[in-house]
Amino acid sequence: DAGVIQSPRHEVTEMGQEVTLRCKPISGHDYLFWYRQTMMRGLELLIYFNNNVPIDDSGMPEDRFSAKMPNASFSTLKIQPSEPRDSAVYFCASSSKGTGGNQPQHFGDGTRLSIL
Amino acid sequence: AQKVTQAQTEISVVEKEDVTLDCVYETRDTTYYLFWYKQPPSGELVFLIRRNSFDEQNEISGRYSWNFQKSTSSFNFTITASQVVDSAVYFCALSEASRAGYGKLTFGQGTILTVHP
Numbered sequence: 001d002a003g004v005i006q007s008p009r010h011e012v013t014e015m016g017q018e019v020t021l022r023c024k025p026i027s028g029h030d031y032l033f034w035y036r037q038t039m040m041r042g043l044e045l046l047i048y049f050n051n052n053v054p055i056d057d058s059g060m061p062e063d064r065f066s067a068k069m070p071n072a073s074f075s076t077l078k079i080q081p082s083e084p085r086d087s088a089v090y091f092c093a094s095s096s097k098g099t100g101g102n103q104p105q106h107f108g109d110g111t112r113l114s115i116l
Numbered sequence: 117a118q119k120v121t122q123a124q125t126e127i128s129v130v131e132k133e134d135v136t137l138d139c140v141y142e143t144r145d146t147t148y149y150l151f152w153y154k155q156p157p158s159g160e161l162v163f164l165i166r167r168n169s170f171d172e173q174n175e176i177s178g179r180y181s182w183n184f185q186k187s188t189s190s191f192n193f194t195i196t197a198s199q200v201v202d203s204a205v206y207f208c209a210l211s212e213a214s215r216a217g218y219g220k221l222t223f224g225q226g227t228i229l230t231v232h233p
Binding site: 104109 | 225
């Protein structure tokens with residue numbers, strides 16, 4: 001079975017440019033999460049969706065960040081305008097509600113973003 | 117607020133040694149879930165185990181074992197007879213079952229494990 005698919009794997013762009021990260025969750029999963037990983041702050045939850053609806057975006061650092069989930073098989077995380085401090089690895093993860101409580105999240109391979 | 121602490125930043129062992137990774141957590145919820153993830157040098161995050169707060173039985177899976185103790189709010193991970201392929205960053209994480217916290221993972225800072233041949 002296909003896992004969570006993220007694209008691109010690497011992105012290098014100049015400060016001020018718009019960056020769009022993409023994620024395809026595992027089919028049938030109804031939760032989708034976006035995380036950011038940096039050396040200084042570790043793994044941080046940015047936003048998550050349930051059934052395509054944003055549930056909690058309290059981790060989104062500022063208005064330059066936005067996320068959408070137009071359908072059950074696709075989500076985007078956009079940064080506009082990008083800044084050097086946005087450089088990080090961005091992970092997308094998905095999980096099913098299932099029974100018996102919180103199911104494990106399955107992560108994509110991540111997008112390594114470098115803003116020059 | 118929930119919090120996960122992995123006090124060991126880095127651990128270095130020689131192959132075949134046993135190694136224990138510590139994890140201590142804080143939560144106000146009575147129902148919660150604990151997880152361990154592995155991040156090898158290639159960078160992906162691999163799910164290892166989930167444990168709910170009502171199940172304090174220890175678990176063994178091959179060379180891996182987990183010791184969950186609610187009394188000390190700890191969920192430690194032991195690798196027996198470590199191998200070079202175990203070298204990775206290991207993350208402990210917590211998820212609360214309450215409506216506000218449902219599904220959200222709070223990660224510890226991670227422990228870098230290096231196994232030398």
